[in-house]
Every structure is written in structure tokens, then in C-alpha cells.
Amino acid sequence: MTPPSPAAIAELEAALPAGSWTRDSAEIAPWLTEWRNRWTGETPLMLTPRSTAEVARAVTICASHGVAILPQGGNTGLVGGQVPFGEVLLSLRKMRAVRDVTPLDDAMTVEAGVTLLEAQQAATAAGRFFPLSLAAEGSATIGGVISTNAGGTAVLRYGMMRELVLGIEAVMPDGQIFNGLKRLRKDNTGYDLKQLLIGAEGTLGVVTAATLKLFPIMRSRATAVVGLETPHAAITLLARAKAETGGGVEAFELMKRIGVEFALKHIPDTRELLDSTPPWYVLIELTSGEPGAAEAGMERILSAAFEEGLIIDAAIAQNETQARAFWKVREEQSAAQRPEGGGWKHDVSVPVSQIADFLDEATTAVQQFEPGARVSAFGHVGDGNMHYDILCPPGADLKAFLGRWEAGSRVVHDIVDRYDGSISAEHGLGRLKTEEAMRYKSPIEIQTMRAIRKAIDPRRIMNPAVLF
Amino acid sequence: MTPPSPAAIAELEAALPAGSWTRDSAEIAPWLTEWRNRWTGETPLMLTPRSTAEVARAVTICASHGVAILPQGGNTGLVGGQVPFGEVLLSLRKMRAVRDVTPLDDAMTVEAGVTLLEAQQAATAAGRFFPLSLAAEGSATIGGVISTNAGGTAVLRYGMMRELVLGIEAVMPDGQIFNGLKRLRKDNTGYDLKQLLIGAEGTLGVVTAATLKLFPIMRSRATAVVGLETPHAAITLLARAKAETGGGVEAFELMKRIGVEFALKHIPDTRELLDSTPPWYVLIELTSGEPGAAEAGMERILSAAFEEGLIIDAAIAQNETQARAFWKVREEQSAAQRPEGGGWKHDVSVPVSQIADFLDEATTAVQQFEPGARVSAFGHVGDGNMHYDILCPPGADLKAFLGRWEAGSRVVHDIVDRYDGSISAEHGLGRLKTEEAMRYKSPIEIQTMRAIRKAIDPRRIMNPAVLF
Numbered sequence: 001m002t003p004p005s006p007a008a009i010a011e012l013e014a015a016l017p018a019g020s021w022t023r024d025s026a027e028i029a030p031w032l033t034e035w036r037n038r039w040t041g042e043t044p045l046m047l048t049p050r051s052t053a054e055v056a057r058a059v060t061i062c063a064s065h066g067v068a069i070l071p072q073g074g075n076t077g078l079v080g081g082q083v084p085f086g087e088v089l090l091s092l093r094k095m096r097a098v099r100d101v102t103p104l105d106d107a108m109t110v111e112a113g114v115t116l117l118e119a120q121q122a123a124t125a126a127g128r129f130f131p132l133s134l135a136a137e138g139s140a141t142i143g144g145v146i147s148t149n150a151g152g153t154a155v156l157r158y159g160m161m162r163e164l165v166l167g168i169e170a171v172m173p174d175g176q177i178f179n180g181l182k183r184l185r186k187d188n189t190g191y192d193l194k195q196l197l198i199g200a201e202g203t204l205g206v207v208t209a210a211t212l213k214l215f216p217i218m219r220s221r222a223t224a225v226v227g228l229e230t231p232h233a234a235i236t237l238l239a240r241a242k243a244e245t246g247g248g249v250e251a252f253e254l255m256k257r258i259g260v261e262f263a264l265k266h267i268p269d270t271r272e273l274l275d276s277t278p279p280w281y282v283l284i285e286l287t288s289g290e291p292g293a294a295e296a297g298m299e300r301i302l303s304a305a306f307e308e309g310l311i312i313d314a315a316i317a318q319n320e321t322q323a324r325a326f327w328k329v330r331e332e333q334s335a336a337q338r339p340e341g342g343g344w345k346h347d348v349s350v351p352v353s354q355i356a357d358f359l360d361e362a363t364t365a366v367q368q369f370e371p372g373a374r375v376s377a378f379g380h381v382g383d384g385n386m387h388y389d390i391l392c393p394p395g396a397d398l399k400a401f402l403g404r405w406e407a408g409s410r411v412v413h414d415i416v417d418r419y420d421g422s423i424s425a426e427h428g429l430g431r432l433k434t435e436e437a438m439r440y441k442s443p444i445e446i447q448t449m450r451a452i453r454k455a456i457d458p459r460r461i462m463n464p465a466v467l468f
Numbered sequence: 469m470t471p472p473s474p475a476a477i478a479e480l481e482a483a484l485p486a487g488s489w490t491r492d493s494a495e496i497a498p499w500l501t502e503w504r505n506r507w508t509g510e511t512p513l514m515l516t517p518r519s520t521a522e523v524a525r526a527v528t529i530c531a532s533h534g535v536a537i538l539p540q541g542g543n544t545g546l547v548g549g550q551v552p553f554g555e556v557l558l559s560l561r562k563m564r565a566v567r568d569v570t571p572l573d574d575a576m577t578v579e580a581g582v583t584l585l586e587a588q589q590a591a592t593a594a595g596r597f598f599p600l601s602l603a604a605e606g607s608a609t610i611g612g613v614i615s616t617n618a619g620g621t622a623v624l625r626y627g628m629m630r631e632l633v634l635g636i637e638a639v640m641p642d643g644q645i646f647n648g649l650k651r652l653r654k655d656n657t658g659y660d661l662k663q664l665l666i667g668a669e670g671t672l673g674v675v676t677a678a679t680l681k682l683f684p685i686m687r688s689r690a691t692a693v694v695g696l697e698t699p700h701a702a703i704t705l706l707a708r709a710k711a712e713t714g715g716g717v718e719a720f721e722l723m724k725r726i727g728v729e730f731a732l733k734h735i736p737d738t739r740e741l742l743d744s745t746p747p748w749y750v751l752i753e754l755t756s757g758e759p760g761a762a763e764a765g766m767e768r769i770l771s772a773a774f775e776e777g778l779i780i781d782a783a784i785a786q787n788e789t790q791a792r793a794f795w796k797v798r799e800e801q802s803a804a805q806r807p808e809g810g811g812w813k814h815d816v817s818v819p820v821s822q823i824a825d826f827l828d829e830a831t832t833a834v835q836q837f838e839p840g841a842r843v844s845a846f847g848h849v850g851d852g853n854m855h856y857d858i859l860c861p862p863g864a865d866l867k868a869f870l871g872r873w874e875a876g877s878r879v880v881h882d883i884v885d886r887y888d889g890s891i892s893a894e895h896g897l898g899r900l901k902t903e904e905a906m907r908y909k910s911p912i913e914i915q916t917m918r919a920i921r922k923a924i925d926p927r928r929i930m931n932p933a934v935l936f
Binding site: 106172176195199218244293297351384385420422427441447448456 | 571684703711712755819915917920921924
């Protein structure tokens with residue numbers, strides 16, 4: 001990686017208006033660390049362009065000097081892909097325009113720095129729904145969630161970000177602008193370049209704007225928490241709920257009792273979800289275009305499941321406040337672990353049908369590797385995606401425990417691999433997992449990805465430390 | 469393009485078992501012409517491998533000799549991408565295994581030569597639904613519909629083939645096997661190579677198998693035909709129907725009176741769709757997970773539309789037979805044109821909100837260019853996709869008319885381009901449209917596509933005549 005020379009920095013500063021760049025370390029500092037405090041980066045220059053033309057000008061100059069660039073959105077990534085170590089930091093957060101919303105096309109075009117929450121709000125204001133939703137949505141930007149192909153809680157029904165993008169505008173590594181902001185549902189005219197940019201973690205270009213798919217606002221919604229003996233029962237319940245509603249399951253989130261206990265203990269304003277304390281919980285959300293249908297479907301599904309002994313307890317939210325209380329326990333699962341000491345974090349997926357077997361096998365293996373470790377598995381089980389976190393045994397030496405993270409992760413990832421799963425379901429590889437992924441990707445995949453990258457960015461100036 | 473030398477042919481024949489290759493021209497002949505009879509190809513050798521290993525062996529040999537390969541599925545393509553002119557013809561149609569169906573994953577893995585209809589049937593047998601559906605589904609193969617990113621009649625609800633593929637197995641241009649047959653909903657570990665292969669028209673590798681997404685079987689379905697004064701009314705009706713059903717519109721197909729008349733005149737067992745004869749028709753199909761909801765929704769939507777004067781007539785199918793009769797008129801729109809003499813065919817898309825304006829503008833321009841020409845526009849208006857066909861003026865010289873196809877298409881395509889549309893919505897570019905597409909793609913897109921192709925297939929042996 002080539003850090004910028006003084007000449008390159010001077011050229012960048014001259015090319016951009018005041019306010020579109022800074023070298024002030026106090027101004028830059030907040031953008032050099034991330035949420036989990038795992039990395040503290042450094043950069044000689046932060047660019048904050050306000051238009052696509054400014055981004056193109058900056059990238060062209062960096063390209064001419066062979067200077068490395070790291071694009072950054074809301075800085076909410078969990079794998080360090082947004083933290084510079086000498087690269088020019090190209091923050092998109094000042095590109096904040098909602099360029100247009102066209103309800104008849106179920107589409108809107110927003111710039112990269114618009115937050116996910118603002119995008120959702122722009123859709124709602126036009127009588128439509130933008131489904132991507134995740135805990136960091138107040139800060140995460142559209143450019144970031146595209147570049148990391150973010151997932152979240154409604155993937156089961158609406159898909160990952162990859163499926164929600166109709167068009168992309170990007171500045172390519174040579175500084176040319178690719179204008180692919182089409183509002184089309186169908187366009188078979190060559191390779192789908194936008195699909196290549198989605199999930200590329202900033203290595204193939206800088207996403208500056210996107211046209212997003214919008215959906216109708218649903219007319220009924222029902223939220224429930226159920227208690228189960230095992231994750232196996234959860235998988236059976238999921239299949240029933242999907243069949244019974246014709247695909248109306250919007251969220252299906254698994255939690256373990258230990259994770260609920262952490263939330264009750266450490267997060268203010270949380271309360272028990274059920275009268276009983278089952279070993280496993282599922283939070284289910286059904287939606288429907290028919291008024292009343294989601295509520296009726298939930299009643300029907302849960303009554304039948306209860307009578308058959310598939311579930312051992314259930315509570316249907318009686319109002320929006322109660323639904324939010326259910327969701328709060330789910331959303332705080334990660335934060336609630338922190339006061340318990342650090343953990344080995346995993347973001348893995350396996351086929352849905354295998355998730356219960358995976359959990360059994362992984363937990364046994366982890367106990368063998370690290371006796372007394374506490375497993376707090378939770379997540380989007382409807383998509384086969386678990387945040388499989390392993391916490392320090394109570395009273396054990398935390399620092400030594402964290403020192404075994406890599407070896408412990410290997411135990412988990414090897415099992416994931418045997419189940420034909422993924423060691424990064426929704427967070428991406430970033431700085432954290434690129435090397436680990438090399439173990440599990442086949443040579444032809446790595447060879448092909450490298451060839452593509454070299455073809456598009458021959459000098460490897462775009463986010464050079466991440467991916468292959 | 470390098471045609472195979474006798475040495476290369478001998479090596480291929482020696483490497484594959486008897487029955488996996490032929491030079492018999494009678495056996496090869498049916499695979500050298502296509503449905504529209506526009507091209508008659510030639511090949512020195514047709515390979516019909518029965519396993520991925522055989523495909524890999526064949527591609528490795530071709531690669532070592534630099535010999536061009538053209539992969540073919542069911543030979544139902546409409547743009548000539550499957551017709552060889554000297555390339556080795558690699559037919560996938562003997563790779564016919566359904567490898568597995570796992571209903572709990574809503575997934576099944578099938579080989580490239582399985583027909584679309586057989587794939588649908590395998591899904592149904594497992595209590596699930598595979599939504600891709602098109603007129604040629606009895607012959608079109610999974611490998612073909614992946615390589616062309618096929619669309620069809622249910623895109624509005626389920627997306628193009630691109631959105632229905634979870635994993636791909638392919639033989640890359642150097643003969644290596646890429647095993648990407650994952651059953652995962654979430655996997656963020658680098659560039660999505662399967663998305664690059666989908667719609668690549670056989671230029672980046674040979675798709676040998678795929679893992680497909682399955683869906684729940686719907687519990688209610690309603691089919692109706694409505695009559696309207698203008699396509700503008702159709703767009704308004706579409707938005708209402710989507711909002712009212714929460715996205716339950718599965719098909720929304722526009723037809724012009726002239727197309728319905730052609731069907732009544734030339735296709736046996738067709739009858740008038742409505743008591744009246746409106747200038748425009750829409751065929752609507754609603755589905756729902758709730759029993760009875762599709763029928764109730766259809767009644768509600770059409771009653772309101774009728775009262776407001778948005779539609780001028782409507783008929784709801786009272787049974788499956790009547791629904792099939794409605795669909796027949798729609799599905800035969802293309803075949804029904806043939807006895808009227810040839811036409812200039814277009815497969816275009818524009819943003820849904822613009823489709824009515826596009827139709828007005830294009831039809832005026834076509835009339836100016838070719839007075840008396842008859843426009844038979846029909847198609848998937850819910851996706852902004854029209855098959856915009858222009859038929860010879862009655863009594864005019866057909867041959868001379870067909871000679872003006874290219875110039876006439878230019879008139880249409882230039883208007884499509886002004887509406888930010890696509891000159892190939894669902895058929896692909898193939899031999900027919902690659903050159904035309906060069907006019908409308910930006911230099912950065914063409915440059916990037918060429919760089920990717922060169923990186924993956926440096927000797928350009930894969931389907932060399934199509935795409936950029």
C-alpha cells in the first residue's frame with residue numbers, strides 16, 4: 001500500500017473545496033475507532049466530498065499517484081473494514097441527498113451518506129416501505145450497507161441489501177463515474193456490475209448513490225414470543241409458519257435463556273418475555289397485506305403448535321409498546337453481553353435445516369475446548385444466521401480467554417464449514433476475517449476474485465487491506 | 469475464434485465416453501436452428517456430457533487448444549446466443565439429475581439440463597413452489613434460464629432468475645470446477661461469483677448445476693381480465709392493487725386489442741375475454757397465503773376501480789379452466805402474430821411509471837417512420853417490460869419491411885434510452901443485440917465488462933461471439 005505523498009495530499013486539497021477535506025486530527029479522531037474498540041486507525045487526510053463529481057476528482061488524483069483510498073460510511077461495521085491504516089479516508093457522509101422517490105416505480109434514489117433510518121423515513125413519507133433494518137440504522141449509511149451487503153431482521157421476507165438495490169452510481173478505481181442508477185426491474189444487457197459492487201467492501205469502487213426497491217406498507221402485523229425446549233422445535237415451527245402464511249413471516253429470531261438473562265440483568269427497562277423461563281425463545285413477526293390476517297394467522301399457528309407440544313409457552317404482543325419491549329430484548333442481546341466480560345464473537349450461517357444440529361455440535365465442541373465457557377447464541381435463525389458468541393467462564397482470566405479467540409473460533413468455523421455454511425453471514429470479512437476466510441474458500445474462488453479485482457483496480461488502491 | 473483442429477477433436481472424443489459426443493450431422497441438426505428460424509449454425513462436434521467431471525474434462529481440453537465453446541441448454545433462446553458458428557457445441561441437456569430437495573431450507577439442487585417445468589414439478593412434489601414460469605418452460609433448461617437471467621410472468625412478485633438462485637456449480641474457462649452450491653441465505657465472504665455467472669450468457673463459464681430458492685404454496689389465487697381505455701389507467705390500477713394486497717400481485721400483463729384479435733383469429737380454442745372490446749386489456753393474478761384472500765381482494769380492487777371509472781370492464785375467472793383460457797390469449801400473443809407476416813420484435817423495459825408515456829411516444833414515432841405499421845405491444849407491464857412488436861402494414865412488401873428492421877428498431881431503442889430503459893429486458897443480447905447494445909452502454913461499463921471477461925477467460929474461448 002502506498003501512503004499519500006505530500007504532493008498527492010496538496011493536490012487533493014487544492015482540487016476540493018474547503019469543508020470537503022481535513023487534516024485536523026480532532027475532527028478525524030472519531031472516524032478512526034469503531035464500536036467494538038478493536039482497532040484504532042490512522043490517516044493523513046480525511047476527505048468528505050459533497051458530490052459525485054468531487055468523489056471522482058479525488059479518486060482520479062489518488063489513482064494518478066497510486067495512493068490507497070478507504071471509503072467509509074457511518075463507521076458502524078463490525079469487522080474493521082472501515083478503519084484506515086495510512087489510506088486516505090474517503091468519508092461519504094456529506095453526500096446526503098434523497099435525489100428522488102417515485103412511488104409508481106416502487107423506487108427511490110438516495111446518496112451514499114443518507115442513513116438507513118433516513119432512507120426508511122423517505123420511503124414511508126411516500127407511502128412505501130423500505131425493509132432493510134438493523135440495530136445501527138440511525139448511523140449506518142446506504143453506501144455502507146450496500147458495500148457490506150447488510151442483512152438485518154427482515155431478510156427472511158425481503159432479502160439482503162443485494163436484493164433491494166435496483167441501480168448503483170459509483171466512482172470506479174480510475175476515477176470514472178459508472179452511472180447505473182436505473183429504476184428498472186429487468187435489464188439483461190451484459191454482466192450485472194452493480195451486483196459486483198454490492199458486498200465488495202469498497203474494493204472495486206466507491207458507491208456514491210443507489211436506487212432502492214420499495215414495497216407496499218403492510219396492513220397487519222403481529223409480534224409474538226414463544227418458548228421452546230430446543231432449536232429443533234424452532235425449525236419445525238418456522239416451516240409451519242411459512243407454509244401457513246404463504247411466506248408472511250418477516251422475522252424469526254432465536255434467543256437462548258442465558259442471553260435473555262443478560263438483557264434482564266444489564267439493560268434498563270427490560271422484563272421477562274414469558275411467565276415461564278424456557279431454554280430457548282423465538283421472536284416471530286408476521287405481516288400481511290390483509291387487515292387482521294397477521295393477527296389471525298399468529299393465533300392459529302401458535303394454538304396449533306401449543307396443542308401439539310411443539311412450543312411450551314407463548315405471548316402475543318397486545319399493542320405496539322409490547323411488541324417494542326419484545327424486540328428490545330432481542331436487539332440488546334449483543335450489548336447485554338458486554339458487562340459479562342468479553343467474548344469470542346461469530347457471525348455464521350448454515351442451511352436452516354441444519355441449524356439445530358450445528359448448535360448442538362458446536363456447543364459440545366466449545367465446551368470441550370473451553371470448559372465452562374458460556375454460549376450466547378442468538379440471531380436470524382429464519383435465514384440460518386446465528387450470532388454465536390462465546391463468553392468467558394465466570395471467574396476465569398479474561399485476558400487469557402481472549403487470547404484463545406482465534407483458536408476457539410477455528411473450532412466453531414471448522415464445524416460451520418462441515419455444514420456447508422459461511423463464517424461471515426452478514427458482517428463481511430473486513431480486516432477481521434479475510435485471512436480466516438482464505439482457509440475455507442476454494443482456490444478457484446480466490447483466484448477468480450483476485451483476477452476480477454486486478455482487472456478493475458490494477459494498482460489495488462481501493463481498500464487494499466480487505467478481501468483477497 | 470479458433471475452430472477445433474482435428475487433434476483437438478480427437479482428444480475430446482477420446483476423453484469422453486461414447487454417447488457423450490457426436491459428429492453425426494443428423495443428430496446435431498435440430499440444435500443448430502432456433503425457434504424463430506433466424507440463424508442456422510454449424511459445429512464440427514457436439515458434446516453431451518453427463519456429469520460435471522465430463523464437462524470439466526472437455527473444457528480443460530478446449531482450453532489447452534484455445535478452442536471456442538458454446539454452451540447450450542434447451543435451445544429456446546430468442547437472441548441467437550445458443551447457436552454455434554464453428555464453436556464446439558456443449559449441450560448440457562443430458563445432465564438431468566435433481567440432486568436434492570430440502571423443504572426445510574426452501575431449496576433444491578438440480579443439474580443444468582433439468583427443464584424449468586421439471587424443476588417446478590420437483591418443487592411441487594416436495595410441497596413447495598418454484599416461481600419462474602415462461603412459455604418455453606417445457607424445453608428451457610435451468611442452465612439456460614440462469615445463463616440468460618430469464619424473467620417470465622411472476623417476476624413482479626418473485627424476481628428474475630437472478631433472485632431465485634442460492635448457489636451455482638460451474639466449470640470455469642480453464643476447466644476448474646467452481647463449487648458454489650450453498651443452500652445459504654446469507655454469505656458475505658467476498659465477491660458474489662454466482663451473480664456474475666447469472667446472465668453472463670455462457671461467456672464466463674459453464675453452469676452445471678444450481679441450488680434454487682423455493683417458496684410456500686399459496687392458498688388462494690384469483691385471475692381476472694380487465695378492459696381499460698389507456699395504459700395510463702393500467703399503471704394506476706397496478707399501484708392500487710399492490711398497495712391493497714401488500715404485494716400480492718403475482719402477474720400484471722398488458723395486451724392491446726389488436727393482439728387479442730390476432731389470437732382470436734389465428735389460435736384455435738380462444739374466445740373473447742370480455743363482453744366489450746376495449747382498446748387495452750390487463751390480465752391480473754393475485755395470490756395470498758390466506759385462504760379466500762386473493763378472491764376477496766380481487767373483488768374489492770375491481771369494484772372500486774370500476775366505480776371510479778378507472779376500468780371499463782372486468783371478468784374474474786370462476787374456475788381454473790377459465791383462468792387458463794385467459795392466460796392462453798396472453799401466452800399466444802407472440803405466436804398469433806406469425807400468420808400476420810413477420811415483425812420487428814423488441815423486448816424493452818422502462819420504469820413502470822413511464823410505460824404509458826413510452827407507449828404513446830414510441831407508437832407515434834413508429835407511425836411516422838413506417839406509416840400503417842401495426843404495433844402489438846404486450847407483456848409484463850408490472851415490471852415495466854413490454855414485448856413491443858411492429859407488424860408489416862397490411863398489403864405492404866414484407867421483405868422490404870423486414871429490411872427496415874434495424875432502422876425501425878433504432879427509432880424504438882432511442883426512445884427507450886431516453887426513458888432510461890433497457891433494450892433487452894429479459895431475453896439477453898446474444899448474437900442479435902450485442903452490437904446494438906454498444907450504442908447505449910457507457911464506455912466505463914463496456915470497459916469494465918471487457919476487463920472482467922479477459923480476467924476470467926483470457927483467451928475468450930467461452931461463447932466468443934456474444935456480449936462485449
